[in-house]
Amino acid sequence: MIILFMITTSAGWDGLLLPILNYPPDCDPRYENPGTSVKGDCGNPSVGIFFFVMYIIISFLIVVNMYIAIILENFSVATEESADPLSEDDFETFYEIWEKFDPTASQFITFAKLSDFADALEHPLRVPKPNTIELIAMDMPMVSGDRIHCLDILFAFTKRVLGDSGELDMLREQMEQRFVQANPSKVSYEPITTTLRRKQEDVSARTIQNAYRCHLIRRGIIFKRRTFTNNKLENGGTNQEKKESTPSTASLPSYDSVTKPDKEKQDENKEEWARKEKDKNQKDEWESKC
Numbered sequence: 001m002i003i004l005f006m007i008t009t010s011a012g013w014d015g016l017l018l019p020i021l022n023y024p025p026d027c028d029p030r031y032e033n034p035g036t037s038v039k040g041d042c043g044n045p046s047v048g049i050f051f052f053v054m055y056i057i058i059s060f061l062i063v064v065n066m067y068i069a070i071i072l073e074n075f076s077v078a079t080e081e082s083a084d085p086l087s088e089d090d091f092e093t094f095y096e097i098w099e100k101f102d103p104t105a106s107q108f109i110t111f112a113k114l115s116d117f118a119d120a121l122e123h124p125l126r127v128p129k130p131n132t133i134e135l136i137a138m139d140m141p142m143v144s145g146d147r148i149h150c151l152d153i154l155f156a157f158t159k160r161v162l163g164d165s166g167e168l169d170m171l172r173e174q175m176e177q178r179f180v181q182a183n184p185s186k187v188s189y190e191p192i193t194t195t196l197r198r199k200q201e202d203v204s205a206r207t208i209q210n211a212y213r214c215h216l217i218r219r220g221i222i223f224k225r226r227t228f229t230n231n232k233l234e235n236g237g238t239n240q241e242k243k244e245s246t247p248s249t250a251s252l253p254s255y256d257s258v259t260k261p262d263k264e265k266q267d268e269n270k271e272e273w274a275r276k277e278k279d280k281n282q283k284d285e286w287e288s289k290c
Helices: 002-008 013-020 045-083 088-101 111-120 132-137 150-162 167-182 195-219 221-245 262-289
Strands: 108-110 147-149
Touching: 002 013, 002 045, 013 045, 088 111, 088 150, 108 111, 108 150, 111 132, 111 147, 111 150, 132 195, 147 150, 150 167
Parallel strands: none
Antiparallel strands: 108 147
């Protein structure tokens, strides 16, 4: 059996065929073989050639066909994997990169890290920057603390690649099962909002704030308040100095105050006019934004 297996590989079969091709005077047909009734040590060339040729051809064809079948099967599998938008390697890469952004294995990341995480993935799950608007449009569930679960992110990115197909629901169930098997201690959570709803709430809040601010500006409340604050800051130091320098009892005016040059008074008037002009321009700018 060992010799036949060796011949199947087409290695050294000629060394086995040569002894069978012996004939007189290279052999003795009357040679007695101990333990057997067969006489002679000569071979049968015709039978040997027929046996080896047929055995090698048949066995070689079987082996070659087996090799070809294995190669074709692997090729078909590789072709199917390349035809599929997503493969097992893509999901493995997703989890490997997830470990870098969630080293404590909490199964959550904050929305602030989502943009960097999406950009760090590999094709086809990668969402390159700038990706904030696209990530918000995916409408992923969020829990308290602006955190998003690993599976919700994976489902959203998978849906982005596959689209709304019938295979998506089946693939989602398979991913959930595999995730539960890989993470037995799955954290239970209740989403309180989504990325899209959170953005809508943020835009709504900003719109209300801007509208209320414009309302106050039209009424002059903010302008008066800021003008009063600026004047207080500018005149606070001067008034404080005057208060400290003024004695408790009334004193006569100083010589400098009486003989103050007109040029200094003009400079003060110019500064006062420039400050009022600046406040007016700022008020006009705020009103124009409204």
